Amino acid sequence: MSGLEGILIWIDNNSRFMKMRIGGEEIQGADERWLQVINPATGEEIDRVPNGTLYEVDDAVKAAEAAFSSWASRSARERGIILFRCAARVREHHSDLARTLTMEQGKPLKDAVDEVRGFANVLEYYAALSSSLTGDYLPLGPSGDAVILREPLGVCGAIIPWNMPALLMGWKVAPALVAGNTMVFKPASQTPLTSLTLVRMMEEAGLPPGTLNVVTGKGDVVGEALVRHPDIQKISFTGDVETGMRVQELAAGSFKSVTLELGGSDPMIVWKDADIEKAVAGAVRGRYYNAGQTCTAVKRLYVHQSIGEEFVHRLKAKVERLTVGNGLSPDVDMGPLSGASQRDRIQKFVETMQNHGQGIVLTGGVPLSGPAYDGGFFYAPTVVTDVHPESPLLSKEVFGPVLPVMCIPDLDTAICHANNTRFGLGASVWTRDLSVAKEVFSRVRSGVVWVNRHLTLPPEIPFGGLKVSGTGRENGMDGLLSYTRTRSLFLGW
Ligand code: NAD
DSSP: OOOOEEEEEOOOOSSSSEEEEETTTTOOOSSSSSEEETTTTTEEEEEEEEOOOHHHHHHHHHHHHHHHHHHHHHHHHHHHHHHHHHHHHHHHHHHHHHHHHHHHOOOOOOHHHHHHHHHHHHHHHHHHGGGOOOOEEEGGGGGGGEEEEEEOOOEEEEOOOOOSSTTTHHHHHHHHHHTEEEEEEEETTTTHHHHHHHHHHHHHOOOOOOOOEEEEIIIIIIIIHHOTTTTEEEEEEEHHHHHHHHHHHHTTTTEEEEEEEEEOOOEEETTTOHHHHHHHHHHHHHHHGGGOOTTSSEEEEEEEEEHHHHHHHHHHHHHTOOOBBBSTTTTTTTTOOSHHHHHHHHHHHHHHHHHOOOOOOOOEEEEOGGGTTTTTTOOEEEEEOOOTTOOOHHHOOOSEEEEEEEEEEEHHHHHHHHHHHSSSEEEEEEEOHHHHHHHHHHHOOOEEEEEEEOOOTTTOBOOOEEETTSSSSSSHHHHHHHHEEEEEEEEEE
16 A cells, blocks of 8 residues: 555454554554553553554644545535445444443443444434535626535544544534545544544445544644644534633634534523423433533533422432443443543532532432442432532532532522523423423523423534533534535626
């Protein structure tokens, strides 16, 4: 093989280590050039990936540039057909992929299966939208006519966190590729294996080499090199608010277009007429799914005081029935946190609250250790009541299984509390009364408002935050158009 055929770092099934191919050459080793991937349920190393540098980023960008004109010159429908094939291959291998996802990220296998299928679903959604990607023709009277051309941006960069390595990858890769761009993709250093396997499968299903390139490595090296790179036209970033600010700042140096999907502190409002059983189930799923490590998790719960006692009683009982353990074991409802530092951060939130007398732990509130927990980073599903309005549990993003519950006397108070953070990602209201739902939608400042649901994010719905939760939208037609630009041709007759 000769020349740059794409940089793809992939898992070799015959080897414990991974190999990196640059321009057809394989490099293999086990020194400081490699990053450990740890299973958070056991604390053990499961694999290693290359610790990428500026050079790999540059090579990957060159490979993506080399692949661009051929990929962009295909019709959008043809690109869509290739994505349909990729989705079919991912569906065929979903159980192996889900196992890899659980082992590196921790979520229960059934949730990992859903996430992998979610990735295929996003590919299919954008593949089906491919023929809607059109320009326009405008007759402008005697002076002339105009043709509006919609074209891809070029090489795009994408950076994702560790909490949803398959789904978040789909949200970026699918619209970018259907629109005719090529991409350099950086997974989180904790969870690169699922992304690498997905890219490899997509190439096997017909995605031309160089179209989608992965560089693994650390955020401050590989991530920053991508954001700064002068030949990358757009960066789509998902992660923490502070990192997002840094990305925005760095991208300004080369006038890149930037989409930022950042943190959230979603409120859930349970009105007095709500179906309590349904709302309790929604709160449990909304907070403890993925061990609470989801941007749109229910992070604050406001329940009307007339049903508060019954609601909290049922909530506590349901939370105490959750089974915590290694996601590979059958019947586990909640896996570990992503690492020791994440677990310690959650414990600190709870301890600070207790030390300042700012709330009462109703259940949980401790890390889980001992033989049953196998050396992993587990934390007990926790419910906290009587939380002081000034507690950091309400103002900061708590990325773990701790649910603060507050009783509220009226809707106005609930809405004021809901808006009282710097975040504006999602919010939900649980009610049978349409006027209550409308009031919450019009007054709560968040990118999405659910009624009698939380967390559901089908690819049809544009998604993104207000306030510090981000700028730009992913998913839906908005997501596709964000990977394109228009150019206009004026025809004077
Ligand atoms: P993070 O910002 O630390 O890391 C995210 C990614 O950015 C990783 O790949 C990391 O390596 C990279 N990175 C780190 N520093 C960088 C830098 N200086 N320049 C460029 N890239 C850099 O976030 P995290 O802790 O991994 O993820 C959790 C956060 O992500 C939470 O705040 C969560 O709410 C948010 N999130 C948001 C959404 C959304 O759609 N809004 C979805 C999932 C997670």
